Amino acid sequence: MSGSGTVGRGRGAGAGAFGIAAETDDAPLPDLPLRRYPRVRVAAAGGLNAATREAVVVSGPLSHRDAPGVFVHRVRPRVEETLASLVPERIPAAEVPAGFRPASVLIPLYPHAGEVRVLLTRRTHALPTHAGEISFPGGRREPGEGARSAALREAREEVGLDPGLVSVLGEMDEVWSVGGYLVRPFVGWLDERPLIRPDAGEIAAVLEPSLRELMDPVVHRVERMEARGRAYPVHFFDWEGQVIWGLTGGLLYRLILLLRGEVPAEPMNHLEALRTFRAHRGGGG
Structure with missing residues (x-):
């Protein structure tokens, strides 16, 4: 799944912004408002307030300033406990424009060289769409295929990840792309750096930034981009000369908020933006 909304395996979903609505005046675009998770131990009975989607977790928020050794040991329980206590949002079928697929x-995480790494890919420049863009392993689901199974299959096909080595920690909110995809993101954990065998026909390079690097505010910026008559905030991460943005940047941003103990004040689905998009397409669900 590429940085600007491409779905992998050479099936482009179209360039454009991560589906988040914003004001359309010329004022500087602020970052999304946040609310914080309480730093409280989860009770045995549960840990989710369904009305507010606020969760409480044992491991507590993480920071890019945390010592590497501490950070490495806390990432998995932090992600696993938080996602387990949140019910992923789904886009209602009635809101989905005709033709969306x-x-x-898969967002793969693993410890390596004293850090927790996140695996990203850069598409080859020979591909007909979205050449050179950065993405998570992923792609279109086959008929009758489960969402989790599709994420694991695509990771195996694109970079050779053995599904048997991946522990799926949970699922994030469903998102949509302006290329016409409904995307279900899963966070996976591997106990060590896997053997990576990228498909040379599609993958030019595998990137392995550390989560602590990506959590540093100096690498993150938000820009406003226009698509289908609306302005959208788009998240960018500048890492070692590479630019991670669009759908991939948006998912990274949400993962980082989860690690920090913060969530957006609004859900990821952004139905008002989707309705505007649908109106411009001229189609219904």
Whole structure:
């Protein structure tokens, strides 16, 4: 799944912004408002307030300033406990524009060289769409295929990840792309750096930034981009000369908020933006 909304395996979903609505005046675009998770131990009975989607977790928020050794040991329980206590949001079928296709992505995390790494890919420049863009492993779901199974299959096909080595920690909110995809993102954990065998026909390079690097505010910026008559905030991460943005940047941003103990004040689905998009397409669900 590429940085600008491409779904992997050479099936482009179209360039454009991560589906988040914003004001359309010329004022500087602020970052999304946040609310914080309480730093409280989860009770045995549960840990989710369904009305507010606020969760409480044992491991507590993480920071890019945390010592590497501490950070490495806390990432998995932090992600696993938080996602387990949140019910992923789904886009209602009635809101889905005609022709949208289901897709899945895997966000692989693993410890390596004293840091927790996130696996990203850069598409080859020979591909007909979205050449050179950065993405998570992912792609369109096959007929009858489960969302989690599709994420694991695509990761195996694109970079050779053995599904048997991946522990799926949970699922994030469903998102949509302006290329016409409904994307279900899964966070996966591997106990060590896997053997990576990228498909040379599609993958030019595998990137392995550390989560602590990506959590540093100096690498993150938000820009406003226009698509289908609306302005959208788009998240960018500048890492070692590479630019991670669009759908991939949006998912990274949400993962980082989860690690920090913060969530957006609004859900990821952004139905008002989707309705505007649908109106411009001239189609219904």
